[in-house]
Amino acid sequence: MPSTAFIGLGHMGGPMAANLVKAGVQVWGFDVVPEAMNAARRNGVNVVSDPLDAVAQAQVVLTMLPSGQHVLSAYEQSPGLLSAAQPGTIFLDCSTINISEAQQAAALAQQAGFRAADAPVSGGVVGAEAGTLAFMVGADSEVFDQVHPLLDIMGARVVHCGDNGLGQAAKICNNMILGITQIAVAEAFVLAEQLGLSDQALYDVVSRASGQCWALTTNCPVPGPVPTSPANRDYTPGFAGALMAKDLGLATNALDEQGVDAKLGRLAAAIYEDFAAGDGAGKDFSAIINTIRDNSTP
Numbered sequence: 001m002p003s004t005a006f007i008g009l010g011h012m013g014g015p016m017a018a019n020l021v022k023a024g025v026q027v028w029g030f031d032v033v034p035e036a037m038n039a040a041r042r043n044g045v046n047v048v049s050d051p052l053d054a055v056a057q058a059q060v061v062l063t064m065l066p067s068g069q070h071v072l073s074a075y076e077q078s079p080g081l082l083s084a085a086q087p088g089t090i091f092l093d094c095s096t097i098n099i100s101e102a103q104q105a106a107a108l109a110q111q112a113g114f115r116a117a118d119a120p121v122s123g124g125v126v127g128a129e130a131g132t133l134a135f136m137v138g139a140d141s142e143v144f145d146q147v148h149p150l151l152d153i154m155g156a157r158v159v160h161c162g163d164n165g166l167g168q169a170a171k172i173c174n175n176m177i178l179g180i181t182q183i184a185v186a187e188a189f190v191l192a193e194q195l196g197l198s199d200q201a202l203y204d205v206v207s208r209a210s211g212q213c214w215a216l217t218t219n220c221p222v223p224g225p226v227p228t229s230p231a232n233r234d235y236t237p238g239f240a241g242a243l244m245a246k247d248l249g250l251a252t253n254a255l256d257e258q259g260v261d262a263k264l265g266r267l268a269a270a271i272y273e274d275f276a277a278g279d280g281a282g283k284d285f286s287a288i289i290n291t292i293r294d295n296s297t298p
């Protein structure tokens with residue numbers, strides 16, 4: 001298995017790096033936050049105080065950072081990660097970032113003589129801990145084949161989506177569907193409540209009818225019908241409203257760049273931006289139902 005520099009040991013990166021260590025991969029890790037470094041050290045990661053020391057030892061440089069700006073500046077700053085890598089190194093970014101930023105990051109790595117892949121994930125912190133993430137990979141076939149075994153350790157599903165940037169494209173398209181459908185399901189429950197239809201009756205019908213979807217059958221926004229959904233634990237995430245707002249912002253950027261007429265995608269982005277700016281940032285995104293209920297006039 002290729003030795004790995006792991007840059008960004010936060011909520012996702014910490015457990016992902018721990019799973020690599022458990023599988024016998026040599027992992028050198030770095031984070032700007034000391035607590036993240038301490039937790040990684042306890043999980044067997046060789047933490048280093050200079051990220052360039054991690055990169056110098058590694059065949060794969062995996063970044064799991066908050067945004068595209070973080071990734072680009074980590075690659076480029078002087079001295080950046082690209083300056084310390086060995087010939088043949090693969091730069092593997094698993095953060096969720098703009099498609100154009102992912103392509104820019106890959107181009108920077110390639111211009112410096114290295115190879116690159118974007119491999120954003122879905123599955124959240126629970127999936128990161130369990131090693132059951134889904135990876136959506138943008139890379140050429142040779143790079144995909146080389147990173148596949150590493151991704152298999154951290155994930156349960158690895159899909160080659162196409163060239164650089166197309167992993168991010170798949171992630172953004174999926175989350176645009178998810179944001180829109182979660183709002184649709186929440187609106188239907190509020191309408192049903194006002195019409196006198198019970199949550200359970202609506203669930204029993206729709207979960208076996210053409211309105212069936214993940215936002216209903218896994219992430220049901222009302223307590224009761226799906227006991228494991230965040231609604232049953234006061235909307236503890238799950239997938240936080242702030243992350244949905246971020247991903248829909250990335251989707252909107254892509255819609256604008258491509259000139260796509262996607263009214264629902266843009267509306268969902270605006271709805272989640274407001275939700276996250278209010279008290280929704282730290283709640284599961286299915287808590288949007290409370291905003292819809294509050295704004296409704298019985």
Ligand code: NAD
Pocket residue numbers: 007008009010011012013030031032033036064065066067070074094095096097121122123124125238239240243246
């Ligand atoms: P996080 O904020 O917990 O972790 C990011 C880490 O990067 C932090 O520990 C931060 O200190 C570190 N960092 C920032 N700049 C750095 C630098 N220059 N060098 C080294 N470390 C640096 O975020 P997270 O929840 O782990 O998410 C990481 C990425 O994964 C994001 O792009 C997010 O959108 C994506 N993602 C998150 C989830 C989720 O459920 N949390 C799910 C899917 C995808």
